[in-house]
Every structure is written in C-alpha cells, then in structure tokens.
Amino acid sequence: MAVVAAPARGSFRKRFLNEEARAGYLFVSPFIVGFLIFTGGPLIASLYLSLTSYDVINPPFFVGLDNYTALPSDERFWHSLQNSFTYLALHLPTGLPFALILALLLNLRVKALSFWRGAFYLPKVTPLVAASVLWLRILSPNNGLLNDALATVGIQGPAWTIDAQWVKPSLAIMALWTVGTWVIIYLAALQDVPKELYEAANLDGANAIQRLWNVTLPMISRVIFFSVVVVTIASLNIFDQAYVMFPPQVFGGQAGPQDSALFYMLYLFQQAFTYFHMGYASALAWVLFFITLAITAVQLQVSKRLVYTDTGR
Amino acid sequence: MATATKVAAPGREFTKSQEFLEGRRPTQVIGRVLLYAALVIFTLLFMVPFVWLISNSLKDAAHAFDGKWIPEPIFWQNYVDIFHEPEFPALTLLKNSVIVTALGVVSVVFSSSLIAFALARLRFPGSNLIFLVILGTMMMPGEVTLVPVYLIWRKVADLTGGVIGTGTLFPLWVPGLFGSAFYIFMLRQFFQGIPYDLIEAARVDGASYFRIYWQIMLPLTRPALLAVAIFEFEAKWKDFMGPLIYVGGKPELHTLPVGLQIFSQHFGFGQFRWEMIFVAAVLMALPLVVAFLVAQKHFVQGVATSGIKG
Numbered sequence: 020m021a022v023v024a025a026p027a028r029g030s031f032r033k034r035f036l037n038e039e040a041r042a043g044y045l046f047v048s049p050f051i052v053g054f055l056i057f058t059g060g061p062l063i064a065s066l067y068l069s070l071t072s073y074d075v076i077n078p079p080f081f082v083g084l085d086n087y088t089a090l091p092s093d094e095r096f097w098h099s100l101q102n103s104f105t106y107l108a109l110h111l112p113t114g115l116p117f118a119l120i121l122a123l124l125l126n127l128r129v130k131a132l133s134f135w136r137g138a139f140y141l142p143k144v145t146p147l148v149a150a151s152v153l154w155l156r157i158l159s160p161n162n163g164l165l166n167d168a169l170a171t172v173g174i175q176g177p178a179w180t181i182d183a184q185w186v187k188p189s190l191a192i193m194a195l196w197t198v199g200t201w202v203i204i205y206l207a208a209l210q211d212v213p214k215e216l217y218e219a220a221n222l223d224g225a226n227a228i229q230r231l232w233n234v235t236l237p238m239i240s241r242v243i244f245f246s247v248v249v250v251t252i253a254s255l256n257i258f259d260q261a262y263v264m265f266p267p268q269v270f271g272g273q274a275g276p277q278d279s280a281l282f283y284m285l286y287l288f289q290q291a292f293t294y295f296h297m298g299y300a301s302a303l304a305w306v307l308f309f310i311t312l313a314i315t316a317v318q319l320q321v322s323k324r325l326v327y328t329d330t331g332r
Numbered sequence: 333m334a335t336a337t338k339v340a341a342p343g344r345e346f347t348k349s350q351e352f353l354e355g356r357r358p359t360q361v362i363g364r365v366l367l368y369a370a371l372v373i374f375t376l377l378f379m380v381p382f383v384w385l386i387s388n389s390l391k392d393a394a395h396a397f398d399g400k401w402i403p404e405p406i407f408w409q410n411y412v413d414i415f416h417e418p419e420f421p422a423l424t425l426l427k428n429s430v431i432v433t434a435l436g437v438v439s440v441v442f443s444s445s446l447i448a449f450a451l452a453r454l455r456f457p458g459s460n461l462i463f464l465v466i467l468g469t470m471m472m473p474g475e476v477t478l479v480p481v482y483l484i485w486r487k488v489a490d491l492t493g494g495v496i497g498t499g500t501l502f503p504l505w506v507p508g509l510f511g512s513a514f515y516i517f518m519l520r521q522f523f524q525g526i527p528y529d530l531i532e533a534a535r536v537d538g539a540s541y542f543r544i545y546w547q548i549m550l551p552l553t554r555p556a557l558l559a560v561a562i563f564e565f566e567a568k569w570k571d572f573m574g575p576l577i578y579v580g581g582k583p584e585l586h587t588l589p590v591g592l593q594i595f596s597q598h599f600g601f602g603q604f605r606w607e608m609i610f611v612a613a614v615l616m617a618l619p620l621v622v623a624f625l626v627a628q629k630h631f632v633q634g635v636a637t638s639g640i641k642g
Contacts, residue, residue, distance in 0.1 A: 042541035043456035053510020061480035138375040146570040148589040149613035162397035207636035269601040304475045
C-alpha cells in the first residue's frame with residue numbers, strides 16, 4: 020500500500036503540490052480520464068438508457084421501466100437465458116474437473132513438464148474464431164472428425180451442429196479442448212501446497228485418495244472457487260463461437276437450428292447492433308449483470324463453508 | 333517456477349532418495365507407466381484437431397475431408413491461392429490486425445505501467461482511493477458499458493466527420509492509452525517489490541520522476557511488462573466482438589477474426605470450400621502459436637499469475 024508519508028502537518032499547498040505528488044497525479048491522470056469516459060460515465064449512461072427508447076437516430080425518449088416490464092413477455096429473452104444457462108450447466112461440471120485432472124497428473128513430478136503443459140495450453144492460444152471454424156467441421160455429420168472416429172468403434176454419432184438438441188453439448192465438447200488456462204492455474208496452485216503437509220499425511224498412513232481429499236483439494240479450494248466464479252461469468256457471456264458457427268444468415272434468420280445457439284449475449288448484440296434498440300439492449304445488460312451478481316453472491320455463501328482458509332499462521 | 337520450488341524445498345533430498353528407492357517397486361513402476369500413458373493419450377487428443385486442420389488445409393477441393401491423414405496429393409497451392417481470394421482479402425486483414433495489435437500493445441503497456449508505478453512508488457494524497465477505483469473497475473461487467481461506449485464513439489465519428497470513432501480502427505486500441513485496470517493491478521505488485529531507496533538515490537542525483545520510471549523502473553520490471561504485452565497481444569489478435577461492432581460495416585477495415593468469420597459464412601456454408609477456410613484459420617493462428625512456442629515460459633507465467641490473484 021502506498022502509505023501517505025508526506026509531511027502530515029504541512030500546508031495544503033505543500034501536501035498536494037510538492038513535486039512527487041504532482042508527478043503522481045500526472046501519471047495516474049490517464050486512468051482517471053479513461054475511467055470517466057469508458058467506465059464511470061457509461062455506467063450511469065447505461066442506467067439512464069435502459070429507461071429510454073433509443074434508436075440512435077431520434078433522441079432518447081424516456082419510458083420509465085417499460086423496457087424491464089417488457090422482458091417477461093419476450094420469448095426470445097427467456098429462450099436466450101435458458102440457452103446460456105444450459106451451456107453453463109454443461110460446461111462448468113465438465114470443463115473444470117477435466118482441467119483439474121490434467122493438472123493433478125502434471126503435478127505428479129512428471130518429466131518434461133513444460134512439453135505436456137504446452138500441449139494442453141496450445142488450443143487456448145488458437146484464436147477462438149479459428150477454433151470455431153475448425154470445430155464446426157470436426158463436429159460436422161458429413162465427414163466430421165468426431166463422428167468418423169466414433170464410427171470406427173461402431174457408434175453412430177448424432178448430427179451435432181444440425182440437431183438443435185446437440186448444439187449446446189457440441190459447444191461444451193469444444194470447450195473441453197480449450198481448458199488449458201485452468202490447467203496452468205490449478206497446477207500453479209498445486210505446486211504451492213506445502214510439501215510438509217503430504218509428509219505429515221504419509222506418516223498418518225493416508226492413501227492417495229485420502230491425501231487428495233483431505234490435503235490437496237482443501238489447499239487449492241480458494242483457486243477452485245475463483246475458477247468457478249470466472250467460468251460461470253464467462254459461460255453466461257458466450258458469444259464468439261455461437262456467432263461464427265451458427266450465423267443467422269445460414270439458419271433462416273435464427274441463431275442455429277431452432278435458435279438453439281441464441282445465447283444471451285447474442286440476443287443482446289442483435290438488439291443493440293442489428294435492430295438498434297439501444298434502450299432495450301441496455302436493460303438486457305443490466306438484467307444479466309444482476310443475474311451474475313446474484314449467482315456470484317450465492318457461490319460466495321456456499322464457498323464460505325467449503326473453502327479452506329488458513330487462519331493458523 | 334517448478335525448478336525454483338525444487339531448489340527451495342527443504343527435506344527434499346530425503347524424499348527424493350526415498351522416492352528413488354520406492355521407484356524400484358513394481359507397483360510404482362506400473363503407476364509411472366500408467367501416468368505417462370495417460371499424458372500421451374491426452375496430448376494426442378489435444379493435438380489431433382491441429383493435425384486434422386493442417387492435413388485438410390493441404391488438400392484440393394476434390395480430396396478435402398476424404399478421411400486421409402496424409403493428403404494425396406499434398407496441395408500447397410491452397411496457401412498461394414488464399415492470397416488471391418477476393419472473399420478473404422488476407423493482406424488487408426493482416427494489415428488491420430497488425431495495426432490494432434501493435435498500437436494496442438504499446439499504448440496499454442506504456443500507460444498501465446506508468447499508472448502502476450505512480451500508485452506503487454509515488455506518495456500523494458488519494459492514491460489509495462484511486463487504487464480502490466481500479467479494483468472496482470476490474471469487477472465491472474463489460475456488457476453494461478458496451479452500448480454507451482459504442483454511442484460515445486458514434487458521437488466522436490459525428491463530430492470528426494468520420495475521421496475518428498465508429499467506422500475507424502481507433503475505438504479498437506485507443507482505450508489502451510488510458511491503461512487497463514487488470515494490468516495496473518498486476519504491475520503495481522511488481523513495482524512494490526522495488527525499494528524506495530533506489531528512487532531516493534536517483535532523486536538525489538537529480539533525476540525527474542518520469543526519468544526514474546523510464547530508466548530505472550521499466551528495465552527492472554521487464555518480465556512483468558513482457559507478460560502484460562503477451563496478454564494484450566493475444567487479446568487484440570483474437571478480439572472478435574470489438575471489430576465486429578466498430579468496423580463490421582467497412583470491409584476494408586476488417587481484422588483477421590472478422591474476415592475469417594465472413595469468409596466461412598460465404599465460402600463455407602455457401603460453397604463448401606472448407607479447406608480454404610482451414611488455410612485462413614492456420615494463417616491466422618500461426619503468429620500466436622509461433623509466439624507461444626518461442627516464449628512459452630512467459631505465456632504460462634502470465635496465466636499462472638492471473639489466477640493467483642483469486
């Protein structure tokens with residue numbers, strides 16, 4: 020913390036206008052200006068816009084809470100919300116455990132660690148738009164890699180990207196390929212677990228599973244909690260893959276078969292930048308914000324019981 | 333990072349020799365074999381999509397997706413044709429991506445580090461308050477400011493007759509000039525590791541605060557600056573929604589991600605020429621993949637640091 024160590028009893032002029040303080044204010048001024056223009060100002064503007072009807076051409080027209088009260092009867096709003104939550108429910112319990120398993124394997128003092136770690140992270144380096152066109156073909160029912168592979172073991176795979184039912188599982192499978200970030204973060208946390216704890220557990224005769232359950236997981240529970248929060252928010256914000264893989268121009272104006280890839284951010288994007296319903300889009304943004312906030316609050320409450328905090332030192 | 337813990341951990345010699353002895357037990361050997369078998373299988377699963385991508389990008393239209401791993405014949409011509417493909421103006425897209433990425437990285441690294449230096453090592457009233465605002469900004473959801481920020485750039489375009497604002501590349505990198513909350517947060521911690529004495533000494537020698545930042549602080553925090561630069565390089569090179577919103581209507585200003593999306597929509601869904609789309613995808617991923625292979629350590633360290641803040 021930058022404790023204010025300037026002479027405490029000095030005059031106002033001295034405290035605020037000495038050379039060090041002047042340099043300090045000058046150097047942080049870009050952030051303050053940027054905050055006002057790109058964060059603080061827009062935050063207030065967004066709140067106001069959400070109470071208006073605004074099509075970019077005519078001036079905003081105040082409508083009170085109409086945008087919010089219109090939401091419950093908007094079918095596509097519910098549909099997009101449902102799609103985003105379905106994706107979250109598929110991705111969260113598969114992606115993070117998969118990443119944790121990979122990190123646990125890498126933590127077993129393996130040789131050539133950076134090679135394996137690099138291999139697991141490389142897909143995440145690939146731009147998402149490039150990964151999306153690749154996976155669109157991998158999941159394709161016609162000569163797609165996945166169904167070809169399944170066919171060799173006698174399984175006939177579903178029409179992943181064409182069957183509305185399989186669109187979100189498809190995206191969750193693709194997301195398994197890009198969990199590398201969490202492998203690295205989990206591994207860093209695992210490497211920070213004090214070795215003495217394992218030695219103590221060994222002396223107590225704990226087997227590998229007991230060590231995992233009673234030492235490893237509690238010690239990295241803070242990072243696991245962090246990952247759950249971040250992945251929840253990111254999943255509810257899914258956009259790029261859906262936009263690339265299910266363009267409305269191809270699916271008769273819908274986002275994928277039967278709008279099955281109409282995720283919340285996609286709907287918000289359409290309202291804002293296709294229909295120029297800026298007021299309605301702002302209301303959608305605030306609703307998503309409060310939904311996310313509520314979920315994070317619940318996760319925080321749950322974590323208080325589950326996350327181990329070191330109070331002994 | 334791993335090597336550091338190896339050296340530092342006391343009692344390590346004991347466990348190591350113990351492990352060496354245990355390593356000779358048959359159950360241990362089987363365990364190790366299973367471990368490496370699992371790693372090889374997972375690595376193959378992660379790599380197979382890449383191999384498939386490159387393999388199919390080297391096939392002509394008649395042989396694309398024929399199920400063969402090694403193309404027959406290997407059709408290098410695709411990698412020439414892509415530069416003459418009117419639906420995918422590769423050089424224009426590349427130019428725009430390079431402009432946005434280069435300007436974005438330079439401006440965000442410069443301003444974030446200057447702000448972080450001031451917050452970490454200059455004493456002035458209100459610095460703690462500003463730091464709290466930075467923390468708050470990090471928690472800010474992007475979706476809420478999306479529409480108003482777009483409207484600001486639209487206004488700017490109106491006022492400047494379209495020279496700056498929507499329909500130009502400026503909105504894609506100019507925000508970097510004002511620093512990024514996350515990077516400021518990261519860099520501030522690095523600057524805090526530098527002793528005040530160093531600054532005092534430089535002050536006695538008559539150096540200005542900017543010179544201290546430029547000539548002493550920046551060289552000392554090079555690894556952290558590199559991590560930030562890599563982060564931003566990745567973010568800007570991959571950014572899709574930004575260019576879509578700000579230059580979506582101007583094909584001559586499209587960046588690679590937007591160009592690839594449109595190419596796949598027309599050429600893929602329309603004409604089923606996915607091998608050409610694969611070529612474009614390979615070319616677009618290449619700079620990042622090469623950078624990763626060269627500087628893996630820095631990529632990994634940056635990601636690991638970003639997780640520790642939780």
